[in-house]
Amino acid sequence: MDHFQYSGGMLHAEDVSVSEIAAQVGTPFYVYSAATLTRHFQLFSEALSPMPHLVCFAIKSLSNVAVLKLLGQLGAGMDVVSGGEYLRAKAAGVPGDRIVFSGVGKTRDEMRMALTGGIRQFNVESEPELLALSAVATELGTTAPIAIRVNPDVDAKTHEKIATGKSENKFGIPIAKARAAYAQAASLPGIKVVGVDVHIGSQLTDLAPFEAAFTKVRELALQLRADGHQITRLDLGGGLGIPYTRSNEAPPLPVDYGTMVKRVLGDLDVEIEIEPGRLISGNSGLLVSEVIYVKNGEGRDFLILDAAMNDLVRPSMYGAHHDIIPVIEGTPGSPTQPFDVVGPVCETGDTFAKGRDLPLLAAGDLVAFRSAGAYGAVMASEYNTRPLIPEVLVQGDQFAVIRARPTFDEIISRDSIPEWL
């Protein structure tokens, strides 16, 4: 569910007309709904109750500081995968004891930053990382709380580029080697074991792989306790998928996920951490774009938009589908026609959709890509020297630009010409 709907024939974000935002901000832009973000966070939090839990928003899916502040004020923790994301969480006012640090390649500088600024736990993904963290913590005279990310060798049955829980993936320590890794962790100075971590992939549309992974984590946690470790937290990662089409998809809801988690892990006397990204942010955002030209090709018509693959890369990177809807609602029964929806970038891959049935749109019309809140703005680039597009946050009848469009001067002045040229 989201808070983008037609009212009086015009698409609205909550109570704000999308075309009014376009008139003020210019296209293309991302717009997020505070009510939808809030609702999705709360659905997860309620789904895990009454187990002690912390819902840590995966910042990498949508990292604007205003969004982080909104979620942080609701009590969310944050899952960060870089020093930059850590600083974003802090800039949003999220306390260190609600920030977990994930990722396979944490540098010593990043470890230092988090240990100095405050951190809930590091999710450690390899033995060399464990040794580095021990050294950094010891040097700072402090202790790093850790969970080890185990790779349960479970097939998440999702897109190969976002599956992370198979033994061939780069993530985590193979679960069969976990006991040895925990024994090593317990023997190292500056390290305190607090839990076990797992994250098997993204956009999962079935609970079975989660349940298989969590069942393995359960067995491991019991074994580790028998080995003498204090396992007080289980971090279950993120990955629950969202419907990208309105029609035929029905991925499990947070409440079903929560019921399963409680069934599998409810008796363990642990605090549950989860790291949802997409399910909180995905359907909370639209990408709004204007039609520049309608071009009649050989046997097909192209809708050339002012948004491109550099603004929203998911279709060209993952072959992902986004519903595209007109900002002015088509009247029932009005004709449609198939369009290839493309951007202006000089790549054939700059194609959002092929043969998509849309109303008879013309230059100057606005369209919106649904489900663009996650892995949209954060993956954008300035390819073709196209400025990063603005982000707008709506709450009720008010909206604010939460990241402005840079000027070309700002973009070009970041380059510098060596004096010997």
Ligand SMILES: *Cc1c(COP(=O)(O)O)cnc(C)c1O
């Ligand atoms: C990407 C990622 C997430 C979030 O995944 P979603 O599919 O957006 O929920 C959570 N945890 C880790 C470690 C990740 O890498």
